[in-house]
Amino acid sequence: MSKSGKKSMSVFTLSMMTVAAVVSLRGLPMMAKEGLSMIFYILFASVMFLIPASLVAAELGGAFGKQGGGVYTWIKAAFGSRWGFTAIWLQWIQNVVWYPTVLAFAASALAYLFMDPELANSGVYTGIVILACYWSATLLTLAGSDVASRVTKYGVLLGTVLPGILIILLGLLWVDQGNPVMFLDAGTGSHARLFPHLTGLGSVAFLAGIILLFAGVEVHAVHANELENPSTQFPRSMFLAAAIIFTLFTLGSMAVAAVIPAKEISLTAGLMQAFQQLLNKFHIGFLTPIIGLLVAFGAIGGVMSWVGGPSRGLLETAKQGEIPPFMAKVNKNGVQVTILMIQAVIVSLLAMLYFIMKNVSVAFFVLSAMTVTLYLVMYILMYAAAIKLRIERPDLPRTYKVPGGVGGLCAVAGIGLLGVCFSLLVGFFPPSNLPVGNPALYVGLVAAGLVVFVGLPMIIHACKKPEWKQSETDQ
Numbered sequence: 001m002s003k004s005g006k007k008s009m010s011v012f013t014l015s016m017m018t019v020a021a022v023v024s025l026r027g028l029p030m031m032a033k034e035g036l037s038m039i040f041y042i043l044f045a046s047v048m049f050l051i052p053a054s055l056v057a058a059e060l061g062g063a064f065g066k067q068g069g070g071v072y073t074w075i076k077a078a079f080g081s082r083w084g085f086t087a088i089w090l091q092w093i094q095n096v097v098w099y100p101t102v103l104a105f106a107a108s109a110l111a112y113l114f115m116d117p118e119l120a121n122s123g124v125y126t127g128i129v130i131l132a133c134y135w136s137a138t139l140l141t142l143a144g145s146d147v148a149s150r151v152t153k154y155g156v157l158l159g160t161v162l163p164g165i166l167i168i169l170l171g172l173l174w175v176d177q178g179n180p181v182m183f184l185d186a187g188t189g190s191h192a193r194l195f196p197h198l199t200g201l202g203s204v205a206f207l208a209g210i211i212l213l214f215a216g217v218e219v220h221a222v223h224a225n226e227l228e229n230p231s232t233q234f235p236r237s238m239f240l241a242a243a244i245i246f247t248l249f250t251l252g253s254m255a256v257a258a259v260i261p262a263k264e265i266s267l268t269a270g271l272m273q274a275f276q277q278l279l280n281k282f283h284i285g286f287l288t289p290i291i292g293l294l295v296a297f298g299a300i301g302g303v304m305s306w307v308g309g310p311s312r313g314l315l316e317t318a319k320q321g322e323i324p325p326f327m328a329k330v331n332k333n334g335v336q337v338t339i340l341m342i343q344a345v346i347v348s349l350l351a352m353l354y355f356i357m358k359n360v361s362v363a364f365f366v367l368s369a370m371t372v373t374l375y376l377v378m379y380i381l382m383y384a385a386a387i388k389l390r391i392e393r394p395d396l397p398r399t400y401k402v403p404g405g406v407g408g409l410c411a412v413a414g415i416g417l418l419g420v421c422f423s424l425l426v427g428f429f430p431p432s433n434l435p436v437g438n439p440a441l442y443v444g445l446v447a448a449g450l451v452v453f454v455g456l457p458m459i460i461h462a463c464k465k466p467e468w469k470q471s472e473t474d475q
Contacts, residue, residue: 009226011237018054018217018241023248024302025160025295026105027213028167029270030368031249032256035183041210042249046242048419050214052412053379054238055402056386057218059409062225062399063389071218071382072317077393078385082461085322089457090378092310096343097371097449098212099303100350103130104364106299108269112276112292120269123363127354130347133300134307138344141307142335151297152305159298163291164252167271170278171255179281183257208427211419212372214245218382225399234400267361271295311339321469323460353445366442369427370449376424377454383413383420 031038060074071091076084107129111119119125175181227233256265256274259281266273272292279285315336318328331337350367357363389396390409402409430442 008228009223011227011233011240014223014227014234014237015241015244017223018238019244019248020156022050022214022217022241022245023160023164024102024213025164025167025252025271026102026299027210027249028252028256029265029267029273030213030365031210031253032183032260032270032274033262033265033267035257035262038253038257039250041207042246042253044207044419045211045214046246048415049211049423050217050242050245051238052383052416052419053214054217054241055235056383056409056413056416058224058230058234058238058400059398059402060382060386060389061218061223062230062401063396070313071378072313074389075381075385078388079381081320081322082458083381085317085461086454086457087378087381088313088317089460090374090454092314092343093346093453093456094371094374094378095306095310096346097350097367097374097453099134099306099347100130100354101364101367101371102299102303103133104268104354104360104367105271106133106296106303108266108360109272109292109295109299111269112272113289113296115289117269117272117276120266120272121360123354123357123360126268126360126363127351130351130354134303134347134351135344137300137304137307138340140304142331142337142340143333151301153301155298155301155304159294159296159301163271163275163295163298164248166291167255167274167278168248168251170282171251171258171274174255174258174278174281179259181258182261183254208369208372208423211423212368212375213249215372215375215379230400231403235403267364307340307343311336311343314339319469321464321466323468324463325468362442365431366445369446373424373427373446373450374453376420376427377450379420380417380424383417387413 031041034041061070064073064077070088072084072088074084075087104126107126108120110129111117111125224230224234227237255278256270259277260270260273264273272288272295275291276285276288279288279291314323315328315330317323318325327338327342328336329338353363353366354360357366386402387410390406394406402412404411428443428446430439
């Protein structure tokens with residue numbers, strides 16, 4: 001405890017919280033598909049996104065920490081309630097669009113538990129698993145059960161940390177024994193070069209999906225004011241987290257890319273493809289179904305941890321009259337029943353993509369691109385809000401400030417804005433190394449998702465009525 005009696009957080013603790021929020025095994029196949037170029041993509045995401053987003057969110061969190069509300073409070077202070085509500089809406093809805101991608105990853109892992117890897121390529125199977133798992137998670141959340149916290153806790157340890165360490169160790173052993181390294185052999189369809197071969201924006205389209213893997217850092221940046229010396233310790237914690245994330249993502253992706261040719265890597269089943277190859281090579285293939293169960297457990301645990309969280313943030317805006325009263329309805333357990341039902345219906349509709357698209361990897365990437373475009377719009381608002389507030393409200397108490405004065409903040413936020421805007425642009429271009437079929441359909445789906453999900457909060461805000469605001473007795 002500090003002298004003030006306030007709990008003091010260490011640099012290492014905050015770094016580990018950031019790593020836990022960001023690192024996910026589902027992104028390894030996407031990065032592995034880029035071969036050696038993955039190093040460029042991960043570096044780009046770290047420098048142009050992870051670090052700027054962390055520093056800017058820390059300043060905003062330090063300025064409004066006592067008020068709570070996260071991005072809603074930050075952006076409302078800079079641009080008014082309409083954009084504040086839009087920001088919290090986007091933070092919520094991108095999670096809703098994200099759920100089918102995570103559960104598709106879980107479905108592919110479960111296919112190896114059932115000893116039938118070909119199931120991972122079945123859109124019908126994947127869609128059914130998504131619907132079954134998500135509705136089960138929703139019903140458990142509505143019951144107010146503490147099952148979610150236990151599933152999340154053990155899911156991270158057994159379904160993310162353990163398989164992550166194992167794939168890296170097996171990959172290093174594969175290379176050490178002199179086995180062929182696929183990402184160094186251009187003949188296998190891999191990129192045996194550090195920098196992407198630029199033939200158009202489609203050749204770097206995976207950048208948008210990789211950026212998504214680094215998103216969410218703003219959630220823990222609000223803890224900056226719990227450090228003893230935020231101005232020096234917070235940057236150190238973020239650079240440490242960035243180094244760990246870079247190492248884990250790079251080594252894990254290389255392990256997948258080392259054993260599976262790039263053109264054969266499935267975006268949903270790529271991790272299990274690599275595990276099966278490695279475990280069979282070292283004569284322990286009987287562990288494959290067990291690893292499949294653990295990986296699926298980790299992915300489902302991740303979903304369980306998020307089903308009730310972001311929607312609770314949206315519910316909090318009901319106190320300010322931002323959403324209609326029917327959306328603010330809670331059940332006897334105090335759970336936001338209407339919002340959970342709405343997001344479950346949206347997830348179900350999005351899961352239909354797996355039933356109508358022939359290639360599971362394409363459906364996975366379409367939803368990933370749709371998710372990242374929504375989240376990136378929120379980050380644009382966050383960077384702009386930080387710049388505006390530093391210029392117009394320089395005397396606002398901040399427990400942490402991006403160093404360098406206004407110029408320093410503008411430089412950091414400017415780098416973040418450049419990275420976000422470029423990633424947003426390439427997100428509309430279908431990847432050149434995925435069989436997307438009709439490119440116009442791909443662009444249309446991503447654009448429609450952006451227009452619909454950004455337009456909805458605008459419409460809701462335009463229809464807002466004074467009586468929507470909750471009274472003290474309602475709260």
